[in-house]
Amino acid sequence: MNQNLIVNRQILLASRPVGAPTPSNFNFTETVIPKPQQGEVLLRTVYLSLDPYMRGRMSDAESYAEPVAIGEAMVGGCVCRVEQSLNSDFEQGDWVVAFAGWQDYSLSDGSQLIKLSPEMANPSYALGILGMPGLTAYMGLLDIGQPKAGDTVVVAAATGAVGSLVGQIAKLTGCKVIGIAGGTDKCLYACETLGFDACIDHYQDDFAQQLAASCEQGIDVYFENVGGKVFDAVMPLLNPAARVPVCGLISQYNATHLPEGPDRLSALMALLLIKRIKMQGFIVFDDYGHRYGEFFSAMQQWLAQGRLIYKEDKVEGLANAVPAFIGLLQGENFGKLVVRVGPDHLA
């Protein structure tokens, strides 16, 4: 069944995954379309963003945000249209960004909505290059990474929503950019289309050696999205005074236990000490939400000037959100993953 005017399709969290999520962790249901009260708007989801952080919300381990409760709709950023408005700030037909979740319809009091220009050519870009992943790349690289012209910047998940922008912004800053990605196609794309200086395939047996050979001058900024064996290969190459923004650790999200020893925690701390390295985690809206305007105008200008390439991996239909999300955690997407949940206009 496609999106319609009669029911609200939802994907609920059915159970907490142990290791990689499976389809049985999700429950596809239909419910009534909610009715807005005075001051509220009824939103219809057009695009749903799928992002690695959602794996964390499926678990009840301590994290920076509350987990999704069992039986509740999965959370997520969406581009929506206002279908009905009882709020004077919004009109029917407005395009907005909302944290509306994996469902067709939701209510909002308007306080957390970002209104989009009706002229926006690609409203789904508000979930990527001009939204949370874009802000993540921009602030993580520029504010924490502090790249200088001539620095060597290494970025993992190099063709992903965040990594592809990190690398391109680093190139605009005058850096040498080495990507890390999974597979030949992604590596070719990073070099030929995104303009990275090199991109190393982490599936290759001699990945660590290839990375070292590409970073003859060491690494000044490592933008961490992945962790695991990718970080292991990066560690010995970090230069004195290197900066490591810790944005994500996708290789670890499905892990059920820590790896075997020895325990390298103290080795990492000794590396930070000896090489005067800064390693800093960040949660983009908590740390940088107040600088969204600065980011938006810079990115929009680069985009308009054709200085940034942006690739979406668009999946059709809410039902495909589940396999697409499971694949995202395995690196199967190519570009920013968004789900087309409904049409621009629903007759």
Add this chain to the structure above:
Amino acid sequence: MNQNLIVNRQILLASRPVGAPTPSNFNFTETVIPKPQQGEVLLRTVYLSLDPYMRGRMSDAESYAEPVAIGEAMVGGCVCRVEQSLNSDFEQGDWVVAFAGWQDYSLSDGSQLIKLSPEMANPSYALGILGMPGLTAYMGLLDIGQPKAGDTVVVAAATGAVGSLVGQIAKLTGCKVIGIAGGTDKCLYACETLGFDACIDHYQDDFAQQLAASCEQGIDVYFENVGGKVFDAVMPLLNPAARVPVCGLISQYNATHLPEGPDRLSALMALLLIKRIKMQGFIVFDDYGHRYGEFFSAMQQWLAQGRLIYKEDKVEGLANAVPAFIGLLQGENFGKLVVRVGPDHLA
């Protein structure tokens, strides 16, 4: 034999320690007093500073500085007097800070010397509160730690040269300060003399529980000097957006291998990510040498106002440098460790 005008007593690195240094790693010798060339000064060591970083210089593992070569004099910061000057910038009798090493006499071309005021009441303070350890405490806490009034600051090695200043500066900033030290006497001193809000004895079996109980509001700044089980107890208490200046890891300096697993490297990175924590190593003169003047005037003023307490652990005689240094790595010193190598005036 005491310091004299005839020979240059030296303590050389005889062999590289495996684990904790022993007296056999050092070699006490006598050699001729070097003669200055034009442009040089002959320095006589009055005080020698003993500091944990020296353990690193005894090893040939990769670090931020070259190791001491076997058969060469151990390196170290000293307060010296100019005994003979062929450099127009210095006069006989001048007090200077020099990286003169574990020996009575050394030469300098003047370029790395810091001249001290002849009125300085305690020239040895230039090796502690007004020197490298003071600058380390000041910049590590204020520039990397960024404490705000009301924050909870935890400092390990709380009565040491650096830790005692970190805690006192944090108190001057309006923070709640919890020290960690080895033994009842040090903990009493931290609370009663230095004015810390609490100090936990890491020799107690329930150390981690006591630390947690003292940090009801979590930890906003942890000044890392120690590592090991002290950091293990700190980790779960770190607040979102906490800052961890990594200044030293004294508990690890004598380690010969990594601890047993599991491998918690990824757990530390996940903690940084989830809690948006900044962890940053620094090497004080590389990172902050250019801000020495700013530090010196602030510290001198606090000291003159009686707002900072400073305790030295003074050892008499160059020959005692070896046991004192071995003890330093076991936490046996109480206050800043300095060796009185020679008298103010050598007749």
